[in-house]
Amino acid sequence: MDTIPAVLRAAAAAHGSHPAYVEDGRTLGYDDLLTHVRDVARGYLAHGVEPGDRIVIWAPNSIDWAVAALAVTYAGAILVPANSRYTAREVADLVDRTAARVVVVADGFLGRTQVADLRAASDLASVRLVQDIARLDELVEAGETVPEETAEARADAVRPDDVADILFTSGTTGRPKGAMSAHRQTLGVARAWGEHGGVGAEDRYLAINPFFHSFGYKVGIITGLATGATLYPLATFDLDRTMALIETERITVLPGAPTIYQSLLTAPGREHRDLSSLRVAVTGAAVVPVVLIERMRAAAPAGLGIDTVVTAFGMTEAVVVTMARAGDPAELVATTCGRAIQGMETRIGEHGELLVRGEYVMLGYLDDPEATAAAIDADGWLHTGDVGELDADGNLRITDRLKDMYICGGFNVYPAEVEQVLSRMDGIADVAVVGVPDERMGEVGRAYVVPAPGAAAPTPEAVVAYAREHLANFKVPREVRTIDALPRNLGGKVLKNELRAPARSTEKKD
Template sequence: MDTIPALLRAAAERYGDRPAYVAGDRTLTYAELLEAVRDLARRYVGHGLAAGERVVVWGPNSIEWVVAALATTYAGGVLVPANSRYTGHEVADLVDRTAATTVLVADGFLGRSQLAELRAASELSSTRVLGSLADLSLDHRGEERQVREASSEEVESRADAVAPDDVADILFTSGTTGRPKGAMSAHRQSIGVARAWAELGGVTADDRYLVINPFFHSFGYKIGILVGLLTGATLYPVATFDLDETMRIIETERITLLPGAPTIYQSLLSAPGREDRDLSSLRLAVTGAAVVPVVLIERMRAEAPEGLGIDHVVTAFGMTEAVVVTMCREDDSAETVATTNGRAIPGMETRIAANGELLVRGDYVMLGYLDDPAATAEAIDADGWLHTGDVGEMDELGNLRITDRLKDMYISGGFNVYPAEVEQTLLRLDGVQDVAVVGVPDERMGEVGKAFVVGTAARDEVIAFAKERLANFKVPRYVETVDVLPRNLSGKVLKQALRGSQARTSGTEEKN
């Protein structure tokens, strides 16, 4: 079972009538999931999807997202997830970069018209099919290929032909240059890392898994969807996080697994009416993506009403290029869980370079960046070590502690934000002569962006311009006008000076 189509077939055979997904009043069994995937894969092929072609899926967590993604690989295609909060400009870039021939869109999500945004932002020259994610309908755009009825035998042959080393997915991340890079993973890698995580977490078919982590992220997709196929657990996809609804689902559905960013648990602990909810079914929480206070881990483990009463709380470290690298074990102390990211998972190695940078090597390090051999060579050295850009240290047991960042990336609400991308966007605004963006502490989100702007652009203009072109979590929360940005002799902005000092400012600092 080293390909996703084979894994799906095995799950349907083994778990059959067990529920695979529950969303509202709808339940889809593993057998029904396979049939839905086969049906859409057949229509993909009928609309001209060839083996190896890319399919962009743009939308929030839903059963339809799962079917669209699995049908892509079943038909021999390559999945390209797009952040559900992205603007049309950002998704158009993914489509153009991957030459995607099929795009499925959850039009109308959060009151927006994603299809209109996408069409306005790109000519979609490579795209033959635009689909509606809500009902999994496909709309052929061109006349060069006629839509035909593909046979079930043809689709099964496609699935049989998928090999473990074939590229299964391309997940985009941003680098220090601000230009998104597509990290490519093989089928065996995506499945292998999901299997390692599931075994460390002791996930079984009896687990009920509330998936708040977005499917477009490696954690929601590989440590969500693929973990479900491996274990037979029942997944409950959440499109948008609502505190009351989350507590209701945990209580009524007796949820056992709740991975998520620290902000999820902080919100639950401070939620009005939590003492009236029975959340005792929770047995495993896996968190990370930000510094985790020791007291948070202690409260997550503490019995109600003081805490959430979760039996096992662990932290982990991962990145798009390697998904999961380290993970705590269930018997680790609260301090170990809160102050470290655990030890390397089976199949992975970690070490600290002379400059303090964390290096990672192993089975689940990406194949490379899409169409970017130079960036791949810069990220992965000749000995196979992935240079993470994070500064860390390890204790005598091998537990990893991230202490700093070589890059300027910060984490807002569990999402990575790369300032260079935000800066490049803002520099296109008239009235912005120079700009630097840094992450500043925020009680709820962990960190939020602050833009230091040189020029005449007003705060409202900066915010509005960013909102039109960037996902909301990338939009700076604060804007401050300054006379000049502090730079070193080589011209690099001294961002540490911006974080630690409010000198050399003029005008006012305003919050978005």
């Protein structure tokens, strides 16, 4: 059972009508989930989807997202999730680079016109169908021309080493790279995460982490299949709704970025909510204060009373590498990312860089053998770009980043991508972006802008507006500073450590 279709069938057989998903009064059992997935897969086949074709999903969390995604692999195709906050230009780039046959979108999400914007951004030469996720019944109707036996044969033909998904992550060059994973890898990390987190069929799992991210898709949707847990998808994080769901649905598992738990702990009216059902929390993606772990474990009303709180380390190229374990002391959980999971190895290489190797390291980057060779050496070690330390027990502590990536609200932001966009703005001669601490988001972007000679310096508001037009919201710098020149070393490299300092004497006072 090392393919996603096989695990879906096994889950339906083992759990029957036990709820797989609950959302806004709609409940879908594991048996009905299989039926819905098969029917949508038949719809893909009716539109000419062949084994190995790519299908992009650009939508927020929902039951329909899970159905549409699982149907991709059931049809023998490859899933390409797109960030729901991306602009149409960013999604069009993914569609064109993957030569996607189908694009599933949430038209109207956040008040936007996704379908029209996407068609305006690209001619979508490879695309045969742009499907609104709110009308999956249209796919089901189209699939009625395809016999069930044909869909089952397509699912039977999927092999463990076939590519299951391509998750894009921006590299230091600013160009997104597609990390390819096989079915056995996507399933393996989901099973490992579920095992170390102690997740089972009796659990009710609040899926706040976005499904387009590995934290939501692989250790959310796929972990659900592997364990029989019930998932409650949330399209957007709303604090009051989150507390209401925990209380009324007796949520037991709540993974998320540290900001989720900080928001819960400081939420107005929390003392009037019964959040005692929470028993498992897994966090990561940012430095976690020791006091936060202590408060998450502390009994109400001071804390959340969560019995098992663990941290983890992973990346798109290797979704789960290390995890803390239940019973680890709060300081270890807060200051380390735990130990390597089964099937993975860690070591510290040159310049203190963390290297990882094992079963869950990606197959490689899509259509980019040079980037793949640069990331994975001849001995199979993935060079993470993070500087770390390993203690005597193998617990990993991330101490710095070789790359300049920062984490805003749980999402990775690569300054080179933002810099490339801002450098195209009229009036800007040079630009550098760094991550700076933020109490709510963990880190936010600060852009240092050098005006073009003889040009009026663009206002901070204009720079932010330009960024919003071209980039997802979490990538948009929250602060813009005008500067005479960027600090550089003799080799021309920008000295970003200087830019991260609280203040600079060379900044212009506007």
